[in-house]
Amino acid sequence: MATHDGTPIASARGLVKTYGSGDTAVRALDGVDVDFGRGELTAIMGPSGSGKSTLMHCMAGLDRSDAGTVVVDGLEVSGMGERKLTRLRRDRLGFVFQAFNLVPTLTALENITLPLDIARRPVDRAHLDAVVQAVGLADRLGHKPTELSGGQQQRVACARALVSRPAVVFADEPTGNLDSTSSGEVLGFLRRSVDDLGQSVVMVTHDPTAASYAHRVLFLADGRLVGELTDPTPDSVLAALAALRPSAGTHAAPAPVPAASRGPR
Numbered sequence: 001m002a003t004h005d006g007t008p009i010a011s012a013r014g015l016v017k018t019y020g021s022g023d024t025a026v027r028a029l030d031g032v033d034v035d036f037g038r039g040e041l042t043a044i045m046g047p048s049g050s051g052k053s054t055l056m057h058c059m060a061g062l063d064r065s066d067a068g069t070v071v072v073d074g075l076e077v078s079g080m081g082e083r084k085l086t087r088l089r090r091d092r093l094g095f096v097f098q099a100f101n102l103v104p105t106l107t108a109l110e111n112i113t114l115p116l117d118i119a120r121r122p123v124d125r126a127h128l129d130a131v132v133q134a135v136g137l138a139d140r141l142g143h144k145p146t147e148l149s150g151g152q153q154q155r156v157a158c159a160r161a162l163v164s165r166p167a168v169v170f171a172d173e174p175t176g177n178l179d180s181t182s183s184g185e186v187l188g189f190l191r192r193s194v195d196d197l198g199q200s201v202v203m204v205t206h207d208p209t210a211a212s213y214a215h216r217v218l219f220l221a222d223g224r225l226v227g228e229l230t231d232p233t234p235d236s237v238l239a240a241l242a243a244l245r246p247s248a249g250t251h252a253a254p255a256p257v258p259a260a261s262r263g264p265r
């Protein structure tokens with residue numbers, strides 16, 4: 001059901017972001033040009049401090065770049081004022097963070113529909129059912145977050161991000177707090193949301209196995225895009241990351257890695 005019509009769902013051109021000033025200034029993004037595919041799961045990887053979260057936050061209107069343009073779903077995010085940004089995030093974007101950020105007093109179902117309730121938008125029953133089925137929590141919808149495992153809580157958070165049919169879901173280390181079994185469940189769900197529901201997902205991760213669930217992996221180093229892989233495997237991601245280590249030349253692009261068969265699904 002994914003629509004691969006070739007138009008990116010989100011793009012950045014000439015993105016620059018500097019934190020601080022003078023001697024202590026850090027150039028977190030140093031001229032990034034990037035396209036995120038529509039109906040694709042894209043992973044962003046790179047060493048600690050390479051600018052992954054900054055890139056995601058600038059793309060999602062959570063932070064402002066100093067220069068460059070960001071376009072999401074045909075809208076120029078970089079020129080928006082605060083009110084438009086708030087509306088964009090509420091109406092067009094979904095978010096999943098490392099901490100699940102569920103409301104403890106609400107049930108799983110109430111957490112999932114919360115963004116629609118806040119926006120006073122009607123719940124599309126058929127889509128809600130599809131998301132609940134895909135997330136595999138149909139028998140847990142009446143449970144409160146404390147009655148769910150970490151993996152189940154993150155699947156609720158994923159469903160909450162997807163239920164409003166956002167143009168893009170931005171996921172920042174969505175499996176950072178999970179064991180490998182729960183990680184596999186969450187990643188499998190994110191991937192199915194793309195393959196079966198036509199969602200577009202951008203995910204920051206440190207984990208090569210997590211990245212192998214993506215259609216495409218982008219590599220950042222020192223605030224620059226330095227390489228990419230399509231149809232990654234854990235091994236091909238590890239090899240590309242090894243090529244980014246300082247001993248291999250921090251500024252060099254990773255050696256071309258052949259696209260191999262996909263990672264675990």
Ligand SMILES: Nc1ncnc2c1ncn2[C@@H]1O[C@H](COP(=O)(O)OP(=O)(O)OP(=O)(O)O)[C@@H](O)[C@H]1O
Nearest residue numbers: 019020026028046047048049050051052053054055
């Ligand atoms: N609010 C801030 N104030 C000052 N410096 C910041 C701020 N946010 C990020 N930085 C710096 O910008 C650079 C990029 O940070 P960013 O968090 O985007 O990297 P990252 O690749 O996501 O790192 P990690 O993998 O450790 O989460 C780092 O050097 C970081 O210290």
